[in-house]
Amino acid sequence: MSILKPDFIKPVAIGAVIFAALAFLPSFADSYYMSLAISVVSFAVLATAWSMFSGPTRYISLATVVFFGIGAYTVAVLGEIMAFPLVLVCAGLAGTVVALLVGFSTLRLAGVYFVIFTFGLTELVRQVVSWYEVNVTREMGRYVFLDITQNDIYWQLLALFAVLLLTGFVLGRSRLGFALRIIGEDETVAKHCGIDVTRVKVALFVLSALFMTLTGAIIAPRWTYIDPVIAFNPMLSFQVVIMALLGGPRRLLGPLLGVIPLTLLFEVLTASFPNHFSILLGCVFMVIVYLLPGGVVGLYEKYRAPKKRTLSSSPETTRKSEEKTA
Amino acid sequence: MEISAKLRFATIAAATTALMSSATLFGANAQETYRIGYAVSKTGPGAPGAATSTIPNYEMWVKEVNDAGGLKVGDKQLPIEVVEYDDRSSSEEAVRAVERLINQDKVDFILSPWGTGINLAVAPILDRAGYAHLAGTAVTDKAPQLAKRWKNSYWLLGTGEQYAVEMAEFLKGLKDAGKINDKVAMIAVADGFGIELSKAGRAALEDRDFDLVYDKTYPLGSQDLATIVNDIKSLGADTFVAFSYPPGTLGLTEQSRVLGFNPKVFYAGVGTAFPLYKDRFGADAEGVVSLGGASENDPKIADYIKRHIAFAGREPDRWASIVNWASLQSLHQAIERAGSTDREAVNAELAKGGFDTILGTYKPGDQNFWQVGQWQDGKFVGVAPTSMEGAHELVFPKPAWKAAN
Numbered sequence: 001m002s003i004l005k006p007d008f009i010k011p012v013a014i015g016a017v018i019f020a021a022l023a024f025l026p027s028f029a030d031s032y033y034m035s036l037a038i039s040v041v042s043f044a045v046l047a048t049a050w051s052m053f054s055g056p057t058r059y060i061s062l063a064t065v066v067f068f069g070i071g072a073y074t075v076a077v078l079g080e081i082m083a084f085p086l087v088l089v090c091a092g093l094a095g096t097v098v099a100l101l102v103g104f105s106t107l108r109l110a111g112v113y114f115v116i117f118t119f120g121l122t123e124l125v126r127q128v129v130s131w132y133e134v135n136v137t138r139e140m141g142r143y144v145f146l147d148i149t150q151n152d153i154y155w156q157l158l159a160l161f162a163v164l165l166l167t168g169f170v171l172g173r174s175r176l177g178f179a180l181r182i183i184g185e186d187e188t189v190a191k192h193c194g195i196d197v198t199r200v201k202v203a204l205f206v207l208s209a210l211f212m213t214l215t216g217a218i219i220a221p222r223w224t225y226i227d228p229v230i231a232f233n234p235m236l237s238f239q240v241v242i243m244a245l246l247g248g249p250r251r252l253l254g255p256l257l258g259v260i261p262l263t264l265l266f267e268v269l270t271a272s273f274p275n276h277f278s279i280l281l282g283c284v285f286m287v288i289v290y291l292l293p294g295g296v297v298g299l300y301e302k303y304r305a306p307k308k309r310t311l312s313s314s315p316e317t318t319r320k321s322e323e324k325t326a
Numbered sequence: 327m328e329i330s331a332k333l334r335f336a337t338i339a340a341a342t343t344a345l346m347s348s349a350t351l352f353g354a355n356a357q358e359t360y361r362i363g364y365a366v367s368k369t370g371p372g373a374p375g376a377a378t379s380t381i382p383n384y385e386m387w388v389k390e391v392n393d394a395g396g397l398k399v400g401d402k403q404l405p406i407e408v409v410e411y412d413d414r415s416s417s418e419e420a421v422r423a424v425e426r427l428i429n430q431d432k433v434d435f436i437l438s439p440w441g442t443g444i445n446l447a448v449a450p451i452l453d454r455a456g457y458a459h460l461a462g463t464a465v466t467d468k469a470p471q472l473a474k475r476w477k478n479s480y481w482l483l484g485t486g487e488q489y490a491v492e493m494a495e496f497l498k499g500l501k502d503a504g505k506i507n508d509k510v511a512m513i514a515v516a517d518g519f520g521i522e523l524s525k526a527g528r529a530a531l532e533d534r535d536f537d538l539v540y541d542k543t544y545p546l547g548s549q550d551l552a553t554i555v556n557d558i559k560s561l562g563a564d565t566f567v568a569f570s571y572p573p574g575t576l577g578l579t580e581q582s583r584v585l586g587f588n589p590k591v592f593y594a595g596v597g598t599a600f601p602l603y604k605d606r607f608g609a610d611a612e613g614v615v616s617l618g619g620a621s622e623n624d625p626k627i628a629d630y631i632k633r634h635i636a637f638a639g640r641e642p643d644r645w646a647s648i649v650n651w652a653s654l655q656s657l658h659q660a661i662e663r664a665g666s667t668d669r670e671a672v673n674a675e676l677a678k679g680g681f682d683t684i685l686g687t688y689k690p691g692d693q694n695f696w697q698v699g700q701w702q703d704g705k706f707v708g709v710a711p712t713s714m715e716g717a718h719e720l721v722f723p724k725p726a727w728k729a730a731n
Contacts, residue, residue, distance in 0.1 A: 032429035035422050134516045134543050141518035223417045225446035274412045
């Protein structure tokens with residue numbers, strides 16, 4: 001309804017300019033910096049997509065790698081049969097179907113049960129894929145020989161991230177986004193307001209999963225070889241959660257503030273202390289948890305905007321009054 | 327703990343040697359060290375394998391070369407400088423680490439990572455940047471196609487099929503001699519390696535008129551295989567074949583021993599040729615068959631094993647370690663033959679082959695090593711291909727488990 005208002009056009013225009021500028025990165029950076037950029041952008045998509053669902057609903061999902069892996073596997077299976085854009089469409093469909101199934105069967109679970117379920121889901125999907133490969137195709141491990149360059153991967157991811165941010169931005173101003181925030185604050189209240197809680201949650205879960213699936217599909221050609229252990233590595237889910245939490249999952253650009261420093265930190269640690277990576281990483285996480293419990297966004301809110309009410313609740317209140325007048 | 331202290335020491339030692347010699351021996355304008363980079367799995371699921379077959383060999387080679395004054399390049403001696411990373415058993419990390427080695431560290435040569443998946447992940451990058459790739463720990467049925475696709479890549483351990491076919495051929499010899507019946511019980515780990523070998527093994531055994539009375543897979547990481555052993559025990563197969571990975575290999579052996587399952591031929595997979603197998607099972611290792619093998623009567627191999635024990639404090643495994651070492655020797659000679667650090671010149675020499683290694687005259691990619699081996703008197707010796715020089719007679723039938731209780 002408010003598409004043409006300046007408070008919509010301005011951020012979108014700024015975003016478009018920034019993304020257009022980023023698209024020229026390959027002209028300046030060598031392939032090492034490009035691979036670093038791919039890492040940053042792919043985690044940015046994953047963490048933002050994760051926060052899109054988990055931020056407002058406060059459901060901690062450890063299923064990121066399930067969808068990521070489904071995307072990667074779709075490319076491994078279909079990559080040599082059809083054109084890449086079609087493969088991406090198929091990956092998106094596969095991710096959507098799985099997310100729908102998972103969503104409707106689990107989003108009634110609350111709190112810690114949901115966390116455990118999503119973690120178990122990774123193992124479940126990995127075992128199902130393994131079982132299929134062992135008993136049906138009798139080939140474990142698939143080869144992805146596609147002539148997709150590093151720069152192509154970067155551009156695709158960048159475009160995906162742009163679409164994701166735009167989606168998130170529109171969503172934040174839509175009735176669906178509003179409903180989601182109410183659910184996050186209090187599910188019972190949401191029900192009493194007449195919100196179909198399950199439907200809203202599933203819709204968001206599917207949307208978030210779709211972006212994760214596409215990320216996996218876009219990255220897959222980089223690995224040449226995919227097996228269930230590589231594609232469904234649970235580490236990825238944890239990394240995404242940590243990055244999103246460091247940044248702040250309740251704001252659209254929050255996760256990005258976690259992704260950039262952590263990806264660069266991983267890189268510096270790996271490059272400079274290859275033998276002490278895990279120990280140093282553990283120390284860094286402790287520092288984050290003790291000193292930055294609210295994430296980077298939380299820090300900003302604490303020191304830079306002390307007079308405002310906490311930002312997590314203010315959009316709701318403004319929105320509420322808007323809804324009333326509407 | 328001990329390993330990581332050693333690792334650090336080796337790195338510091340290599341770096342110090344490199345710095346000192348560069349400061350004292352050479353002028354500032356010429357290349358002063360030969361920079362070698364590698365990213366291997368120091369942590370994660372690949373770590374035990376990398377710590378067995380890959381890392382000790384790399385470190386020992388660098389130390390030996392530097393102790394001898396370095397690589398002879400033309401009329402200069404260039405010490406080796408090492409840049410190493412941990413790929414944390416992740417393809418994505420490995421890809422990035424190799425990009426870093428190429429573009430940031432600008433190393434002269436890159437040694438291969440550990441494992442089939444990760445070697446495949448880095449292969450296209452090495453190829454694009456013109457680096458040779460001596461993949462020392464990848465078993466893939468696509469090996470011949472891959473070598474064609476990336477012309478400077480060498481798939482040293484060959485295809486899964488070759489091991490399975492050689493084993494089937496060897497079993498056929500025993501069957502034809504009336505020593506074993508035609509019943510074979512086969513299991514495989516549900517992972518790339520196990521599936522590839524069991525697929526090839528199934529076909530090869532059926533071609534040779536064997537009857538597969540048991541043919542199942544078990545999940546990766548599973549160690550408790552007692553139910554499988556129990557099932558198989560009553561089937562009357564003289565031959566038991568397990569295309570297993572180290573945890574399964576150890577579990578199967580243990581449970582067969584406890585349950586008194588003692589077929590005439592007991593073939594277990596990766597891990598059997600590891601020194602820890604002998605350490606764990608002692609005299610009960612006697613007669614167990616697996617892939618790999620070493621001619622310990624060959625003075626070169628015996629000397630290599632001795633040096634490996636002195637350097638790493640333990641024996642090398644009798645399969646990938648030996649092939650890895652031969653590839654390092656090949657690289658050493660290729661650099662010296664090329665007389666320059668120029669990558670293309672070294673690559674061209676590698677492609678020519680004819681290197682003098684512990685595997686005899688060797689060209690990377692040659693499959694002139696043992697495909698089937700057996701523990702005999704505390705040594706893991708080669709028994710097939712029987713046409714190879716130094717092939718041992720099979721200890722047959724497998725002696726009874728001794729320590730069962």
